[in-house]
Structure formats: structure tokens, C-alpha cells
Amino acid sequence: EADIYQTPRYLVIGTGKKITLECSQTMGHDKMYWYQQDPGMELHLIHYSYGVNSTEKGDLSSESTVSRIRTEHFPLTLESARPSHTSQYLCASSEYKGWRDEAFFGQGTRLTVV
């Protein structure tokens, strides 16, 4: 079944560690996004990509980086995790079909930095 997958679902990591959050989609979408969301709160756009080898920063400065080497894969890397990075990270993908640009979200990765 076509879907968007995020791993890990939960992660507890020490301050200063480097981590990569994985996101893969099997829907063949060109556009992919990373959002940061505290429970029930605002969705902050941190990175997006509109195709292979394209990456753009969103409005939230998160001290993270992304890459888009393959259409289906859009990993997010934190070079040095800090307690302020504790949050939920949602990956999404979308593609224009006619006029509609529906975004499909992954289950999220809940990150805790101690």
C-alpha cells in the first residue's frame, strides 16, 4: 500500500549526538516536507524539497540538514542534538493532481534529547 514511513517512531538521545530521522514514501510524490510539531500545537515547516537534488529551508531555523538524492527518500539530520530539539517531527509528501496538492503525513518521530 502506498504510504509514507518514518523511522524511528520514538528516540531518546543524549545531548551532542548526531542523529538522522528517516522518511520514505512509496507514492511517487515529487514534493516532500519536514515539519516540527509539539503535541497539538503548530506545524512549523523546517525543510522542503520539490524534487531530487532540491532542498529549501522553511521558516523555522532548526539547525538541521536534509538531502534528496532519491525521489522516495528525504532524511533529516541533526548534527548535534540539544534539549531544545525535543519535539515531534512529521514528514509529509505531496504532488499536484489537477489543482489539488494534498499532503500525506507520516506517523511522526518523537525525539527526546536528554
Next chain:
Amino acid sequence: GENVEQHPSTLSVQEGDSAVIKCTYSDSASNYFPWYKQELGKRPQLIIDIRSNVGEKKDQRIAVTLNKTAKHFSLHITETQPEDSAVYFCAATNQAGTALIFGKGTTLSVSS
């Protein structure tokens, strides 16, 4: 860049009442305005959307209206039910149409 403001941040209604959530956007080039519903512990899902050349769209108990001149759009839920309780997000595309910018969300609580 695009900025989307959403009000109110919380809304409590009695079952059967109507609920209205309002959003404004800053970029006049935006042309697509979706609404997402996020239930507790779940991922956001699209519930209704509208394009810029349409003023109103209805789907059963939910409707969305768009005023391009004033740059605001609204979600209307009629005959609310407890299962409508969730966080609702409005969104608009950025100028290039390459990303969705979300509002801060409205927590809707429907009590029976």
C-alpha cells in the same frame, strides 16, 4: 514569505452547534487553501480544500469559504458531533507553490 494566521486557538461548542474557524494569509499569489484535521495521537489528514477561483465549497457538514480580496478563508462545521473534536489546521501555498504553510491550529472540543 507566506504567513497564515488562524483564529481562534481553542473553540468549545455543544453538540449540534456550528463551529467557525477563520484564517488570513499574506501572499496574494497563494492559490490553494486546504484544511487538515488532526485527531489526538494521529497524523493530520485533509478534510476539504478550495482553489483561488472558487468562493465556496461544501462537503456534507463542512464547508469552506474564500474571500481573495480580503485574503481570508474560513471553515464551517454544522451540526457538530463529539467525533469532530480535534485540532484543525488551515494552510496556504507559498508564492512558488512549492510548500504548504500552516496556521497555528484550532483545538475544537465538542461536548455532548
